[in-house]
Amino acid sequence: MSATHTVENQVPELAGFNAFALDAALREGLAREGAEWAVERVSAYGELAGGELISLGIEANRDRPRLRTHDRFGHRIDRAEFHPAYHRLMQLGIEHGVAGLAWREPRPGAHVARAALSYLHHQAEQGTSCPLTMTYAGQAVLAQVPALAALAGKACAPLYDPRDVPMAEKAGITLGMGMTEKQGGSDVRANSTRAEAVGEGAYALTGHKWFFSAPMCDAFLVLAQAPGGLSCFLLSRWRPDGTRNALRLMRLKDKLGNWSNASSEVEFDAAFATRIGEEGRGVATILQMVALTRLDCLIGSAAEMRMALVQALHHARHRRAFGRFLLDQPLMRNVLADLALESEAATTLALRVARAVDAAPRDGSEAALARLCTAIGKYWVSKRAPAFVNEAQECLGGAGYVEESLLPRLYREAPLNSIGEGCGNIQCLDVLRALQRESGVREALMAELEAARGRHVAFDSALGAFALPSDPAEAEPMARVLVERMALLLQAGLLLRHAPEAVADAFCRSRLGGAHGLAFGTLPAGAYFGAILARAWPEGVER
Ligand SMILES: Cc1cc2nc3c(=O)[nH]c(=O)nc-3n(C[C@H](O)[C@H](O)[C@H](O)COP(=O)(O)OP(=O)(O)OC[C@H]3O[C@@H](n4cnc5c(N)ncnc54)[C@H](O)[C@@H]3O)c2cc1C
Known part of the structure; x- marks a missing residue:
């Protein structure tokens, strides 16, 4: 057998890691x-x-x-x-x-x-x-x-x-x-x-x-x-x-x-x-079930993002191009850091909504938040997932389009959570319905957002400009704009209160402050890519 070539610059298998401990x-x-x-x-x-x-x-x-x-x-x-x-x-x-x-x-x-x-x-x-x-x-x-x-x-x-x-x-x-x-x-x-x-x-x-x-x-x-x-x-x-x-x-x-x-x-x-x-009373009865399957659409989309991100980070850490690891290429760092922000915001929102669901039987305000934020979170996070997974896939280059990597399956999976259990428009209409009919929902949302006021200029300015519609029925054609805004404010507020400054600041400046393009990888200069990436996937973890 004559050797045709030596296999080089391929990424080691990512296996046997603790998906909890590293997240x-x-x-x-x-x-x-x-x-x-x-x-x-x-x-x-x-x-x-x-x-x-x-x-x-x-x-x-x-x-x-x-x-x-x-x-x-x-x-x-x-x-x-x-x-x-x-x-x-x-x-x-x-x-x-x-x-x-x-x-x-x-x-x-x-x-x-x-x-x-x-x-x-x-x-x-x-x-x-x-x-x-x-x-x-x-x-x-x-x-x-x-x-x-x-x-x-x-x-x-x-x-x-x-x-x-x-x-x-x-x-x-x-x-x-x-x-x-x-x-x-x-x-x-x-x-x-x-x-x-x-x-x-x-x-x-x-x-x-x-x-x-x-x-x-x-x-x-x-x-x-x-x-x-x-x-x-x-x-x-x-x-x-x-x-x-x-x-x-x-x-x-x-x-x-x-x-x-x-x-x-x-x-x-x-x-x-x-x-x-x-x-x-069939709809009211089965909606108790649907409220939880919708929660799992939110959780599932956050999970798809996380796994896609992990695959992209692992690849970038081991693959070299033009003399450097991909992870060290400045533009790739922007893409990966942007994905890491989106993933952390999705995970953080999903867990917050899970807590609202958990506390709902004991706390009226949490019940109101669960009612509203399940729909907001399902709409927004599942809407972001397909574009996110595609971007993560691209980080692997051609390998990301090949079935042996996990990315093609994640890519096929990503649209499902936005369609199943009520499509995007249905979630946005549900948000309007909750605002119109359910007592305590407006107050619970505003209290959650107000808890983060005073921590970031872009957040404060976005919150100041945010207004709940006085007549939700009239707001119907613009419901997606409203729900997207609510989702971003919720995510930013949570990150400001609980995530490291590098993550919260980059999220607020990019998602609320206008310092971002339409694609991933368009974070503003000055964002702390290193800190964001190290948090997303700590160095030297692969076994
Ligand atoms: C893989 C998969 C598995 C599924 N499993 C199940 C299951 O186990 N059990 C089950 O019951 N269902 C299941 N579904 C069905 C799923 O819940 C429905 O497909 C989904 O709720 C949308 O309903 P529909 O297909 O009838 O679309 P339609 O109701 O016809 O909606 C089509 C589009 O119109 C939009 N739309 C509808 N009304 C309005 C409005 N008033 N204003 C603006 N836009 C509107 C919707 O948002 C959607 O984008 C599954 C679907 C898939 C893809």
């Missing part, structure tokens, strides 16, 4: 927002997220799930089959509390600890985040219904049981959600699935769902039209009598990304379901 914004945020007690557990998951979960994620996304409508004898089984790595990811996520910790251990900070676990899981693998999130969020509804206490207990148990058997035979279950139909997803009142009462709180559901993700979940919260109006139902894969429920998987979606996870189209043929909440 200063996450570490500090976890403690600050009330979950210091969970550090050990979150750190243990950070070790997995920087190692085994990444390898499993590569495996789980290589082979996509398959639909098996019938068994070999012709019986309907309506089953999606996943790669074994998908099941292992689910098992690790559930055992470590990504779906259940906040409900199983309802102490102050539990939703923040769970948010951190979810953030770590999502960095390594995004498809399994979908059923993990729905299982977490669905418990907000089950917990309200005393008759469903046993099921709620199974949903938060640290046990993953992938068998397609009745829930009575399982100690741990997963939850899904069915709202979107062909004729409209945002406008769920257009749902046409019918629910006919068949006695003793039971209904027969007939109709369809156009998107029905993770169809192997054990039970689903589903919207359907009952005689008293749109209502919420619990529909499981098996009937209480132990026979298969009439839930027909028609096909799996051929999606842009999210390949490890199955998203199906489903039809219900007089499927057995039980009502949750009153007839006609």
